[in-house]
Amino acid sequence: MRRILLGAAMAAILTGTGLAPQAAQAQGSGFQPVVYVNDAAVTGFELDQRVRFLQLLRAPESSPAAAEKALIEDRLRLFAARQFGISATDEQIDAGLVEFAGRANMSVEDFTAALARAGIEQQTFRDFISAGVVWREVVRQRIVGQVRITDAEIDQEMQKIIETPQITHVALSEVIIPAPEGQEDAAMDQAARIVAGTNSEADFAAFARRYSATESAGRGGRLPWMPLANLPPSLRPLVLSLQPGQVSQPLTIPGAVVLFYLRDTRGSLRPGASEQVLDYVRFTLASEAEAARIVGISDSCEDLFVHARELPPQQIERQTLSQGQIPSGEAVRLAVLDDNEATVVSSGAAAQILMLCKRTPALMAEPELPEPAMTEAAATDAEPAPPDPNALPAREEVRNQIFNRKVGQAADAYLAELRANAVIRRP
Incomplete structure (x- = not known):
């Protein structure tokens, strides 16, 4: 719910529209508690206010039941913050108010005036922001430091991007x-x-x-x-x-x-998405039986070089080539192999091991070329190059996307854990 900021909702606020008559039909009345969350009460007034707030934002879920769920989760966020000794300062809350209102290109004063026209008090807005402020700090302290992103995860995500039309x-x-x-x-x-x-x-x-x-x-x-x-x-x-x-x-x-x-x-698919670069080993041995024996005890390309350490270096070769550069006979055999899988090719008295070390999309294998040098005069007159719609995102950008996704998933899981362990009761 923290991420909800719909364009249409902001348009409604900007035009100063109020709520339909059914908007305020929240359950409960006045300041009587409607539910307790670890002994922290949610009142009927708060529920009515949150319904109005969600409906003004045109949130997909803005029923009284959805508003109550959101308020219960806010109580859980505040409970977790107290466990960590975290509280929101006035400066942090004010900054959150400015950031949220700024999404609608409004000042906090104009935003709260629009809320007031819909019968929503400023404190409702502050409470909403405050719960988000302390929760971000809880997530930072409890979750962010535990999230790790590996190169393999980035490779997998980039390959998914390449394979997605x-x-x-x-x-x-x-x-x-x-x-x-x-x-x-x-x-x-x-x-x-x-x-x-x-x-x-x-x-x-x-x-x-x-x-x-x-x-x-x-x-x-x-x-x-x-x-x-x-x-x-x-x-x-x-x-x-x-x-x-x-x-x-x-x-x-x-x-x-x-x-x-x-x-x-x-x-x-983007241009070049179907092209691959193959990293593979060609290992020549005296007999098919010897080749089969070494394949049977080798789990990786590195293992082949261990078995070849007493042999002349010309008997074993590792290459990284695009598919079009690989001899067709070898390319056909490599086509059916997975990473670190091998096949034995008999050639008369001798035999060859072909082992695929890694299959990489060509777009990921291409090195980043340095930008050409530019004189000061040329730099002054140059038009900025338009973005290439077929370009892959930078690895750091992909890493940040994965990181944010993992943090969000872990935060949701922690909130669910807090709810499972909470004492939630009705008066």
């Missing part, structure tokens, strides 16, 4: 809900209900036929296949963030609210 075409369905002046909030509420109620293309199509104000409504909102490049640049990240079968969060445009359902995608 780049999306070139998309099949979308749309729902466009009219939002004339004064009815924007009702349109956003309807869009939120469509998002929550869509579990399949058939669900989305039914909503499109009922609510959409475009000619595609009769087709269940279905649009023809289109190149991704045909979409406005501002829409491409939104579409690329979806998996087939998912609905976008509501997008506000003048006079309407738009939803997209991603039916399918088409793509192609």
